[in-house]
Amino acid sequence: MSSLTRHLIAAGIAAFLLYPSYVSPSPARPAVVRDIRHWTNEEYTRVVIDLEGEAKYEANFLPADPVRKLPARIFIDIEKATLRDEIIRHPREVRNGLLTRVRAGRFRAGVVRVVIDLERESGYRAFDLSNPSRIIVDVEGRSEARNRPVLPDAPGKIVVMIDPGHGGKDPGATGPTGLREKDVVLAIGRMVRQKLSRLPGFDVRMTRDSDVFIPLEERTGMANETNADIFVSLHINASRNRKARGVSTYVLSRASDKEALVLAARENGVSVKKLSEVRFIIDDLSLYGRKKESLKLAKTVNDTIVRNIKRRHGPVHNLGLKQAPFYVLVGARMTAVLVETSFISNRSEEKRLRRRSYLETIADSVVEAIRYYGENGALARAG
Ligand SMILES: [Zn+2]
Structure with missing residues (x-):
């Protein structure tokens, strides 16, 4: 040992x-x-x-x-x-x-x-x-x-922290024709803020709304500091396997499979070996978040994105609900999920990600899922 x-x-x-x-x-x-x-x-x-x-x-x-x-x-x-x-x-x-x-x-x-x-x-x-x-x-x-209550008691607004991944010196993943993850997730994040802010009952914040670098632990710190009820980190997946495609949504835990571990290592900016060593602390720290609530929201987000893409843009691969040790979720005190919508490394998905209508669909889906989760908050409070 x-x-x-x-x-x-x-x-x-x-x-x-x-x-x-x-x-x-x-x-x-x-x-x-x-x-x-x-x-x-x-x-x-x-x-x-x-x-x-x-x-x-x-x-x-x-x-x-x-x-x-x-x-x-x-x-x-x-x-x-x-x-x-x-x-x-x-x-x-x-x-x-x-x-x-x-x-x-x-x-x-x-x-x-x-x-x-x-x-x-x-x-x-x-x-x-x-x-x-x-x-x-x-x-x-x-x-x-x-x-702390899972959601604020009525009539308080539900505070949502939207976290577009990467930014500034960190471009995130880059597609075969040069599309950058940091730009795509910022565009989606702004759409989510605009759409969700129109609904009564939601107070929407962003960890960044420009092309700036923010360390991962600072994003969580910002969400905790503002007492956010919901934290959604937005990312685009990537793989060495150019055929890999699909939508997945994550909560903080040990990696549910090898791909999840490789993905979290890349998003954290560390090696898989280094990340494997921190699995024990992840077990402990995930207990402080809202694991059950996060799983619930993650499933709703993922199902909604998949359903809406299928309806508006055609076939989509559902990779489903997963778990991995993402640094940005460590220590989050609220319902917290990380979305990996589509693979920027896949030619046809990168093409989709260049279309505004596709990003609107993803943003609509995140908003729809948060709204559903918020409206069912009474159940969560009772439970
Ligand atoms: Zn990312």
């Missing part, structure tokens, strides 16, 4: 409640803490520590110390690491009722300590993602996390 595997097992669900240590694998070379970023609301904060190089780290919880007037805190020790003075001088002020600030310093020779000062006792999960290397700490008010 590798040290990474042990680390991931240690980061189990009980860990969330019992504040254990998270220990990461040994580094290949010294790391530099480049930046600390965060997304936050009054019951959730995602802290991201950006690293240059892989790092061995350990996360721990310390209860408040009334004698020394110290608040409860989470600290992350990063070994064989250094950091910029700029980060030491400028702690990240948060003050959201959950935590006050995130600060960092040189704890002892070669060890950087990042401290999250808590305003009240909270649960946390720490995990790392690679390429680029970063440590992610999700802090949650303990009871609230489990008692």
Whole structure:
């Protein structure tokens, strides 16, 4: 068993409640803490520590110390690491009722300590993602996390976060005649926003509505920060097998088959080998999302897309509902799905994807599915 595997097992669900240590694998070379970023609301904060190089780290919880007037805190020790003075001088002020600030310093020779000062006792999960290397700490008010309603109580609007994949320096997959995934999904995303916003009861946001690069964990952070009820990540599939075609919709879990694992590795920007190593943490983290609800929405989205394409554009291959460890879904606190509509690598599907009417069909279908899911929300609340 590798040290990474042990680390991931240690980061189990009980860990969330019992504040254990998270220990990461040994580094290949010294790391530099480049930046600390965060997304936050009054019951959730995602802290991201950006690293240059892989790092061995350990996360721990310390209860408040009334004698020394110290608040409860989470600290992350990063070994064989250094950091910029700029980060030491400028702690990240948060003050959201959950935590006050995130600060960092040189704890002892070669060890950087990042401290999250808590305003009240909270649960946390720490995990790392690679390429680029970063440590992610999700802090949650303990009871609230489990008692959040699936959909807002009437008459509140259902907040939908639409996430067009890729963007900026990351084009996503490219078709045989040069069509780029990032452009197609942005076009679909804008259509979804326009159509869904017309319906009463929906508040639609987008992680991006221009050609910009946004890291995967930031997209999830944005959805959590805005307390979105539904998160839909839009992608176009691709394969080395030019004949591969069809529509599939995913929820976060271990890969349901080899193709799903290869696809998730590509979407995450990591190797299949690297991704295979994180399966344990995916098992744990998917428990914090709304797996059952996500499966329900994913099936509705997939069925609707397939039905509408068939009706308006002709034959379509239904690859169905699948599961895979997509980074962009890790830590999502709401109903969250990832859609892979058609293969840009397939000549005839790329041709379809160049047609506005085809993209309208996909957008109509996503809207129809979200609407159906929203209208049946009363059932979900009761269940
Ligand atoms: Zn993609």
